[in-house]
Amino acid sequence: MSDSDTSIHARSERFLSMLRHCQVLGLRVEHADRQGLTLRLPYSDQLVGNPDTGVIHGGAITTLMDTTCGISTACVLPEFEICPTLDLRIDYMHPAEPHKDVFGFAECYRVTPTVIFTRGVAYQTSRDEPIAHVVGAFMRMGKAGRVMDAGTRDGGQGA
Amino acid sequence: MSDSDTSIHARSERFLSMLRHCQVLGLRVEHADRQGLTLRLPYSDQLVGNPDTGVIHGGAITTLMDTTCGISTACVLPEFEICPTLDLRIDYMHPAEPHKDVFGFAECYRVTPTVIFTRGVAYQTSRDEPIAHVVGAFMRMGKAGRVMDAGTRDGGQGA
């Protein structure tokens, strides 16, 4: 890894360490560089949603994907910056297989001074066989992120 | 509450008790009847995403809304049934105010034998001043929920 990638990795871990319900899920940074972020959700009996099938409950995967998109903003920002979620969409393609970890990958496909658009997948074996697709937009809170004065309109967002 | 509403309330609590990362967030059932489900996310310093503002991090609200939509299926189903998420969309309208609990409300606006469509809001004071709007679709896994044989297509979903 280049120095820059090391720093992206370190910032991603810092982000993740702040989110306690993510730690409970066991989320960890698998890989992070300028091209994107991969988080791992380790399989655990405690995450099983359906005892008959042993499949991880969907909420854990939603949290994985939300977190992956949110932290992937660290891949394109020069320094640590909290970027609140503006919107998030997840579409589940296939059920996850039981007894296997789930990975979340996300990249920033459009970076404007005020909003970052991210996109990614949840997968187990390969990104080409996604369990779920995800798209999310995040607000930059730096100087450029300040919204226009638009009456009662409010450009910021929930942390 | 009628017997039926009591039973909806009890099933909602059972659902919630299965989701450990939701318990870490402190989520609890505020109200549940045939018209919909309300969950409460209590404010806590541990959930703060932005120390400068004291605002709860967005991931906690995303988890609240995902969980509220998913469990709201209990409001229209005759018995306990696990309904995996098919898709989920959240749009944040305003940031949450610090030091105040956040509520999630969801109702099932379209119920078919195989898919349930839900819709709701996150709010603090009143549903009419939403922090976020959410829409989610969930798969019924009962007999009627079995998908048509469509080659490699897969109708089930991640628990």
Place this chain on the structure above:
Amino acid sequence: MSDSDTSIHARSERFLSMLRHCQVLGLRVEHADRQGLTLRLPYSDQLVGNPDTGVIHGGAITTLMDTTCGISTACVLPEFEICPTLDLRIDYMHPAEPHKDVFGFAECYRVTPTVIFTRGVAYQTSRDEPIAHVVGAFMRMGKAGRVMDAGTRDGGQGA
């Protein structure tokens, strides 16, 4: 109407007049001011999707809502500016009633120097009984809208 509202109305009509497939649908500006834009889709036998029910085909309503969101940006911008769509989501709540016009309403709920977020409903009688909910984000192409240099990333969008 104030001078400003007149100007918003005029710009909305100018926008609409550029979109030929919207003219074929008969779309027209019903109302436009700083609070939002309302377009009307007149009922017509030519728009019927289901001859058994006389209901307008969904594609006409999707086009109505896409157009309403896109042109609603004129309500908050100081002058005529083309804002390409970044994303769009429509959720249908109820079928439209036959033999009645459909209205689309949209407002800009978050305005940043680079991206405008809009939200609205399709309805027939009242906005409180929506046929559909819609959310859309649009890129500002002015000076502030120029995206950061981010390698192969591309912030602009399809006009």
Place this chain on the structure above:
Amino acid sequence: MSDSDTSIHARSERFLSMLRHCQVLGLRVEHADRQGLTLRLPYSDQLVGNPDTGVIHGGAITTLMDTTCGISTACVLPEFEICPTLDLRIDYMHPAEPHKDVFGFAECYRVTPTVIFTRGVAYQTSRDEPIAHVVGAFMRMGKAGRVMDAGTRDGGQGA
């Protein structure tokens, strides 16, 4: 093409011929078989949204994608059936290049007796370089598509 594919192609053209605002855009069936549907939106000066760039206006592409998803249901259904839109989401990745046709591709990735979930891309050169991603759900109106009696809930949708 097999007999079955011919029939899918024919049904797709029949669907398209019913939608007048699509004919104005010049939409036509490029390919249709059990794996999915491809429609073509021919470039035309009349569709230009931004005279400075010559780029097709986004509304035409939204209509292309909505129509492609909706008609792709013909790829998995045994006979002609009108499937109203339940929801639709489009995410624009890159602007379209001027003076080039745009293609819409969609496939049905989940088929239940009541709801069909579709997914696709808009592209110019190759599906691997998408201009836009789209996801849409459609209601089946046949016998199996009748919704459960759920009080005021309404499972049908706008034609």
